[in-house]
Amino acid sequence: MSIKEQMVQMAKEAKSVSKVLANLSSKEKDEALQKMSSLIQENREKIKEENKKDVEKAKIKGLSSAFIDRLTLNEKRIQRLSFSLEEIAKLEDPIGKIKSMWKRPNGLLIGKLVVPLGVIGIIYESRPNVTVEAAGLCFKSGNAVILKGGSEAINSNIVLVDILRQALKDLNLPQNIIQLIRTTSREAVGELLKLNEYIDVIIPRGGESLIQAVTENSTIPVIKHYKGVCHTFVEKDADLKMAEEICFNAKVQRPGVCNAMETLLVDKKIAKQFLPKMVERFKQAGVEIRGDELAQSMVGGIKKATEQDWFREYLDLILSVKIVDGIEEAIYHINHYGSGHSDAIVTQNYDKARKFLQEVDSAAVYVNASTRFTDGGEFGLGAEIGISTQKLHARGPMGAAELTSYKFIILGEGQIRT
Amino acid sequence: MSIKEQMVQMAKEAKSVSKVLANLSSKEKDEALQKMSSLIQENREKIKEENKKDVEKAKIKGLSSAFIDRLTLNEKRIQRLSFSLEEIAKLEDPIGKIKSMWKRPNGLLIGKLVVPLGVIGIIYESRPNVTVEAAGLCFKSGNAVILKGGSEAINSNIVLVDILRQALKDLNLPQNIIQLIRTTSREAVGELLKLNEYIDVIIPRGGESLIQAVTENSTIPVIKHYKGVCHTFVEKDADLKMAEEICFNAKVQRPGVCNAMETLLVDKKIAKQFLPKMVERFKQAGVEIRGDELAQSMVGGIKKATEQDWFREYLDLILSVKIVDGIEEAIYHINHYGSGHSDAIVTQNYDKARKFLQEVDSAAVYVNASTRFTDGGEFGLGAEIGISTQKLHARGPMGAAELTSYKFIILGEGQIRT
Numbered sequence: 001m002s003i004k005e006q007m008v009q010m011a012k013e014a015k016s017v018s019k020v021l022a023n024l025s026s027k028e029k030d031e032a033l034q035k036m037s038s039l040i041q042e043n044r045e046k047i048k049e050e051n052k053k054d055v056e057k058a059k060i061k062g063l064s065s066a067f068i069d070r071l072t073l074n075e076k077r078i079q080r081l082s083f084s085l086e087e088i089a090k091l092e093d094p095i096g097k098i099k100s101m102w103k104r105p106n107g108l109l110i111g112k113l114v115v116p117l118g119v120i121g122i123i124y125e126s127r128p129n130v131t132v133e134a135a136g137l138c139f140k141s142g143n144a145v146i147l148k149g150g151s152e153a154i155n156s157n158i159v160l161v162d163i164l165r166q167a168l169k170d171l172n173l174p175q176n177i178i179q180l181i182r183t184t185s186r187e188a189v190g191e192l193l194k195l196n197e198y199i200d201v202i203i204p205r206g207g208e209s210l211i212q213a214v215t216e217n218s219t220i221p222v223i224k225h226y227k228g229v230c231h232t233f234v235e236k237d238a239d240l241k242m243a244e245e246i247c248f249n250a251k252v253q254r255p256g257v258c259n260a261m262e263t264l265l266v267d268k269k270i271a272k273q274f275l276p277k278m279v280e281r282f283k284q285a286g287v288e289i290r291g292d293e294l295a296q297s298m299v300g301g302i303k304k305a306t307e308q309d310w311f312r313e314y315l316d317l318i319l320s321v322k323i324v325d326g327i328e329e330a331i332y333h334i335n336h337y338g339s340g341h342s343d344a345i346v347t348q349n350y351d352k353a354r355k356f357l358q359e360v361d362s363a364a365v366y367v368n369a370s371t372r373f374t375d376g377g378e379f380g381l382g383a384e385i386g387i388s389t390q391k392l393h394a395r396g397p398m399g400a401a402e403l404t405s406y407k408f409i410i411l412g413e414g415q416i417r418t
Numbered sequence: 419m420s421i422k423e424q425m426v427q428m429a430k431e432a433k434s435v436s437k438v439l440a441n442l443s444s445k446e447k448d449e450a451l452q453k454m455s456s457l458i459q460e461n462r463e464k465i466k467e468e469n470k471k472d473v474e475k476a477k478i479k480g481l482s483s484a485f486i487d488r489l490t491l492n493e494k495r496i497q498r499l500s501f502s503l504e505e506i507a508k509l510e511d512p513i514g515k516i517k518s519m520w521k522r523p524n525g526l527l528i529g530k531l532v533v534p535l536g537v538i539g540i541i542y543e544s545r546p547n548v549t550v551e552a553a554g555l556c557f558k559s560g561n562a563v564i565l566k567g568g569s570e571a572i573n574s575n576i577v578l579v580d581i582l583r584q585a586l587k588d589l590n591l592p593q594n595i596i597q598l599i600r601t602t603s604r605e606a607v608g609e610l611l612k613l614n615e616y617i618d619v620i621i622p623r624g625g626e627s628l629i630q631a632v633t634e635n636s637t638i639p640v641i642k643h644y645k646g647v648c649h650t651f652v653e654k655d656a657d658l659k660m661a662e663e664i665c666f667n668a669k670v671q672r673p674g675v676c677n678a679m680e681t682l683l684v685d686k687k688i689a690k691q692f693l694p695k696m697v698e699r700f701k702q703a704g705v706e707i708r709g710d711e712l713a714q715s716m717v718g719g720i721k722k723a724t725e726q727d728w729f730r731e732y733l734d735l736i737l738s739v740k741i742v743d744g745i746e747e748a749i750y751h752i753n754h755y756g757s758g759h760s761d762a763i764v765t766q767n768y769d770k771a772r773k774f775l776q777e778v779d780s781a782a783v784y785v786n787a788s789t790r791f792t793d794g795g796e797f798g799l800g801a802e803i804g805i806s807t808q809k810l811h812a813r814g815p816m817g818a819a820e821l822t823s824y825k826f827i828i829l830g831e832g833q834i835r836t
Contacts, residue, residue, distance in 0.1 A: 023776065104797075108791065118809060200810065219633050221639055221808065245834055250834075253835055358441065361437075364826040365827050366829075367828070368829070369526060369829075369830025369834075370834045372835035379826065380528070392619055395823055395825060408814045409782075410784045410787055411787075412787025413787075414664065415786075416664060416666075416667035416790070417667060
């Protein structure tokens with residue numbers, strides 16, 4: 001079979017079994033998630049073995065230690081995968097709810113019934129935990145899933161998906177509810193993106209080139225999970241001690257994730273007071289600072305930031321710093337250079353806080369808190385499939401409820417239109 | 419300027435002024451809608467004059483009388499356009515609402531704030547009333563709009579959009595909040611569909627070829643408004659008198675619209691009892707019947723339906739009829755041949771009703787009512803931009819509330835992540 005034929009077959013299968021899945025009860029779904037969780041526990045050694053193959057190849061290829069870290073599945077991480085499926089089982093089932101129902105003057109009862117999207121394709125990079133969490137959330141929300149992970153994690157992904165499918169088989173459910181594209185050929189994704197007859201939505205999670213390739217080639221609707229170029233703006237009326245703690249946390253606590261701060265904006269009026277101490281603390285934590293000329297003139301040891309720096313998602317202990325002339329310039333900078341992910345203002349001024357919330361065009365806009373909170377769990381939504389950076393369908397952290405659609409149900413007693 | 423440059427300029431302008439529009443108060447928006455409404459009233463003669471040019475060209479081209487009817491703007495229809503803008507002004511403003519807000523254990527207050535999508539592109543065929551209603555709804559929901567109507571309505575569209583823009587100008591609002599692609603070149607749409615940097619969503623309204631061309635070429639997210647191949651299934655436990663009234667209404671009351679019935683499915687067990695009388699009534703109303711062999715054998719004067727007929731949206735006094743062996747076959751037929759628009763069951767049996775509601779995968783699923791009710795106004799949503807036949811973002815009738823997104827706002831008092 002050609003790659004194209006393989007993809008069509010997978011997509012057709014997914015669509016076909018999605019109808020079975022859509023009609024499972026909450027109890028049946030939760031039992032299957034529990035089963036998946038225990039099979040992952042039972043197969044810890046096998047998972048580690050397969051993961052080791054990927055890790056060794058990555059080392060031979062000379063991939064970065066950060067990359068290898070994200071790729072590695074140790075005992076603790078496998079425990080966490082198993083646990084995350086249990087947590088998903090405990091979440092409320094979004095499917096089958098009536099969101100609202102009303103009566104029309106002619107007596108028709110009209111309601112919005114929550115239904116699965118159908119078939120979801122998820123294309124992501126080399127973190128094998130995404131394989132399990134994405135499959136679990138799609139399953140919970142009644143969607144068949146086709147997974148395409150990074151080629152560097154192929155052995156890990158295969159063993160994990162085989163375990164999830166075994167759980168389905170043990171419970172007499174169709175295994176093709178969860179499918180993995182097992183070829184590492186790039187052609188496969190290209191073919192998949194054209195199958196809008198069978199697949200309802202594509203979720204790409206990754207960097208610029210992945211997102212761009214998917215957006216340009218997909219005839220299926222896409223929900224983008226793009227990079228996080230997150231800002232913190234320390235406004236002139238900020239509590240400077242609070243600002244220092246928030247900025248330090250946003251940059252240093254976990255620099256390799258999308259909700260970490262990449263650019264610090266400081267109001268000119270308090271820059272001399274705030275910046276030297278802040279920069280000193282960052283330097284002690286090993287953060288490299290790149291600043292505009294004004295910042296450079298205020299504090300020593302700051303490299304020159306280029307125009308490109310303002311667009312960068314470092315995912316590392318690097319921070320760009322810009323001194324701005326008030327809130328207008330800060331908002332302009334964020335909307336122009338940011339990625340619409342997470343941005344914060346630190347201020348005690350009510351009007352400025354309100355203006356920032358209103359005018360910053362990002363998925364998550366903060367007052368007086370670290371951008372590091374942008375996360376389905378931290379927001380109280382349960383597990384997340386990722387963080388949408390687009391406006392259509394869902395924006396920000398997406399949980400099981402965001403993987404649904406609805407249909408109108410209309411209950412009559414013989415009404416006709418006149 | 420090349421067509422490409424023109425499109426980029428329009429899209430950039432739209433994005434730029436969308437920020438002004440997003441921050442207008444409800445009062446300012448409603449005043450502008452009122453102004454648009456009265457300028458349409460005042461310019462009735464001019465509108466009729468320009469519309470006449472389009473109608474005459476269409477007659478010379480020999481376009482169908484149904485087409486010319488949809489194209490024509492008479493006194494009454496212009497009144498209705500003016501009135502529809504007043505109605506939109508009276509709708510609740512969806513923007514700026516907090517959909518929900520909750521407090522996390524760490525004290526963070528998290529809310530979902532409703533915001534406009536940004537810039538919407540609407541591509542539609544030759545009904546000039548869409549120009550006004552779409553512009554009005556986009557404006558109400560805080561979205562800049564780029565309209566591309568059918569080339570046969572170009573003079574009508576130009577005069578209508580000029581009037582709407584005059585209203586914006588009179589109130590010192592940026593005119594480019596409402597833009598019309600004034601060239602009839604097909605290249606323009608092709609270029610527009612690539613401008614995902616500036617445009618947030620494309621809504622194509624029309625037939626198969628339009629929808630397909632947009633889906634295949636757009637790098638911007640699309641909300642499809644596709645055809646309505648609507649079914650009514652007369653189940654064996656139906657009240658047959660009720661079924662007759664519902665079927666007659668669904669087919670005959672206004673056959674040229676997307677929520678009219680195109681296929682009648684009749685349970686084998688009651689077909690002999692129900693069909694002859696029903697067919698007779700349809701024939702008296704001038705409906706041509708195309709049926710499967712079983713239907714042909716039961717009633718005289720039924721043409722043979724081909725496989726293609728089951729997929730057809732006639733938009734005319736033509737009906738295809740199939741005798742089915744129970745609800746399973748009916749549901750299979752609807753999900754296979756239908757377009758996911760509006761489908762009804764007529765039955766007094768509770769279990770069958772419930773099964774039909776659950777398993778028919780359409781935007782609007784009815785029990786004991788005519789499919790003709792699928793409409794924003796009839797559903798109580800106010801005016802509609804159209805009827806989405808896809809699952810992502812919005813499904814079924816879309817009003818102003820469906821033209822919005824949200825952002826998370828997070829109000830802290832110094833919270834950091836540990």
